[in-house]
Amino acid sequence: xxxxxxxxxxxxxxxxxxxxxxxxxxxxxxxxxxxxxxxxxxxxxxxxxxxxxxxxxxxxxxxxxxxxxxxxxxxxxxxxxxxxxxxxxxxxxxxxxxxxxxxxxxxxxxxxxxxxxxxxxxxxxxxxxxxxxxxxxxxxxxxxxxxxxxxxxxxxxxxxxxxxxxxxxxxxxxxxxxxxxxxxxxxxxxxxxxxxxxxxxxxxxxxxxxxxxxxxxxxxxxxxxxxxxxxxxxxxx
Ligand code: URA
Numbered sequence: 001x002x003x004x005x006x007x008x009x010x011x012x013x014x015x016x017x018x019x020x021x022x023x024x025x026x027x028x029x030x031x032x033x034x035x036x037x038x039x040x041x042x043x044x045x046x047x048x049x050x051x052x053x054x055x056x057x058x059x060x061x062x063x064x065x066x067x068x069x070x071x072x073x074x075x076x077x078x079x080x081x082x083x084x085x086x087x088x089x090x091x092x093x094x095x096x097x098x099x100x101x102x103x104x105x106x107x108x109x110x111x112x113x114x115x116x117x118x119x120x121x122x123x124x125x126x127x128x129x130x131x132x133x134x135x136x137x138x139x140x141x142x143x144x145x146x147x148x149x150x151x152x153x154x155x156x157x158x159x160x161x162x163x164x165x166x167x168x169x170x171x172x173x174x175x176x177x178x179x180x181x182x183x184x185x186x187x188x189x190x191x192x193x194x195x196x197x198x199x200x201x202x203x204x205x206x207x208x209x210x211x212x213x214x215x216x217x218x219x220x221x222x223x224x225x226x227x228x229x230x231x232x233x234x235x236x237x
Pocket of ligand 1: 103104105108187188189190191192204
């Protein structure tokens with residue numbers, strides 16, 4: 001059956017559908033030896049030989065869904081030009097080409113979903129999915145009165161207002177801990193929000209993504225998501 005090329009590439013776990021479109025436009029995709037740069041192009045995953053960046057794709061590659069508890073000191077990309085350790089080094093025994101869904105800073109720790117399912121990755125990263133992510137943060141000092149309410153209502157970051165957030169105190173001391181729940185994941189969002197109110201974040205840990213928690217996962221460990229968890233993440237059950 002003929003299907004759009006970007007859909008076949010995403011389903012094979014090479015990358016997300018949007019990035020697959022970029023690869024097609026950039027001339028990195030061939031079908032039966034011919035370069036295809038037309039975005040609407042279709043192919044038959046069962047019969048055509050589709051090559052992306054010089055590697056033939058396996059159209060029905062096994063889908064893999066992992067939940068990793070990233071330690072501080074790992075970068076959440078597949079490779080790093082500065083040669084810092086990446087989260088890939090933590091995935092012993094996983095042969096599929098999975099990649100992280102979103103980012104956790106080098107200095108942050110906690111939950112990261114890794115998968116080769118481009119459609120799920122796209123969905124989770126889209127603004128429309130509204131998947132809540134919860135962080136525990138240690139602040140350099142107690143925020144001034146009223147400042148947290150500002151963050152909860154939303155502030156302008158990069159010219160766009162942040163979505164309402166939920167913030168509650170966890171440990172009250174000079175360097176207090178708070179729990180922050182966001183439904184979006186913009187670049188360094190938590191750190192930048194607290195910097196904006198004059199309270200730098202000293203530690204940041206993601207402890208929950210939707211209904212998934214770090215229970216039973218020590219830093220550096222990962223587990224496979226169950227089929228039910230994957231269905232729930234996709235919003236079907
Ligand atoms: N927000 C940040 O600032 N850093 C992270 O790693 C995650 C969310």
